[in-house]
């Protein structure tokens with residue numbers, strides 16, 4: 202029973218849940234970030250390390266978040282403060298729940314701005330801006346685009362508006378329904394682009410780059426970036442999978458749906474990588490261009506292709522859809538707290554939080570124009586814009602610290618018998634359960650502590 206005495210919302214079934222959770226997991230992380238970090242770290246060997254991280258750290262934490270959610274039937278603050286006995290910290294663990302909400306609000310404030318850029322590029326593509334003459338100055342074009350406060354504001358507004366519109370509709374009526382429409386379209390677009398990319402003469406080189414490991418290119422930094430990205434890409438460390446798990450019915454298997462989510466997220470990242478590098482190599486370009494890969498390198502290539510505007514439009518539509526289903530899930534974390542714990546009506550909670558996030562996001566909108574010269578002295582990083590500061594703290598600190606909280610809470614503070622009670626019918630088996638507990642108690646915390654020490658430049 203929710204605080205208002207109404208029955209708590211649920212997904213319509215496992216399928217709806219999986220689509221919504223895959224919608225959350227598949228986002229800018231897969232199509233934008235994964236390809237560019239793979240490019241920077243030299244391809245195959247990095248991909249291999251990333252796959253190991255997903256299996257050993259990401260997947261166990263994904264199960265942990267989903268289980269904490271379904272066991273408590275609560276959003277992160279409730280889930281963290283209700284499952285440990287007083288002797289093992291009791292409701293003090295609620296701190297991590299609060300941290301999830303604050304992180305969610307801040308992450309969405311700039312995720313929405315980048316989501317807005319993809320919409321802006323979609324509009325450019327449709328209006329034929331990617332003409333052969335524009336190919337040479339795609340870098341300048343991107344610079345001009347983000348330097349324009351009006352356009353970036355307009356697209357940030359549209360993106361947040363869309364997230365709010367969906368979340369107001371509720372769990373099965375809004376989030377699940379949006380995922381059921383957007384994700385299949387996403388899949389068709391991605392496979393179409395993959396098909397196109399495989400017909401170019403860069404395909405062989407792309408496959409080779411992604412799947413032939415050259416270990417001489419691997420650095421400690423690359424390994425740690427892979428661990429960090431395994432959190433980001435599975436939407437971990439922010440309470441999303443706790444909230445989504447809390448709407449899951451007992452009949453659904455956490456084990457099977459969790460596997461499916463991780464598998465699809467990984468497959469989609471790999472496909473996006475092959476697709477993008479196929480196009481990049483076919484034009485004889487370099488893979489390691491960093492964050493500009495999607496907004497600068499690709500547009501310049503699209504511009505020189507036959508029917509380039511069409512391919513560009515499909516690509517940015519796909520990226521926009523992926524970002525939207527992730528943005529929705531981040532907003533839901535904050536909204537669920539008010540709905541569950543405060544008994545506030547969903548519509549009011551969504552408008553309030555969506556509005557707040559929109560307003561905070563204005564700082565990131567302005568970070569590439571009006572406030573471009575306003576820099577924050579970040580220890581160890583030097584002066585960063587507000588946008589870059591938020592991105593740095595969230596991707597490098599908040600998600601991983603929260604992930605550490607999840608691992609220790611589920612591994613050590615919550616009674617393992619309670620967890621087994623929740624999972625015993627899920628097809629995981631006793632051995633699988635024991636492996637999971639081991640990974641959560643030892644492997645995940647050690648991996649996370651190593652990342653943090655590296656971030657602090659102590660190792």
Ligand code: PHE
Pocket residue numbers: 225226227228229230231433434435436437439441527528530531
């Ligand atoms: N998983 C999303 C992506 O890959 C990002 C995300 C992170 C979404 C955390 C929700 C929570 O883009």
Ligand code: NA
Pocket residue numbers: 225226227228230231433434435436466
């Ligand atoms: Na992802």
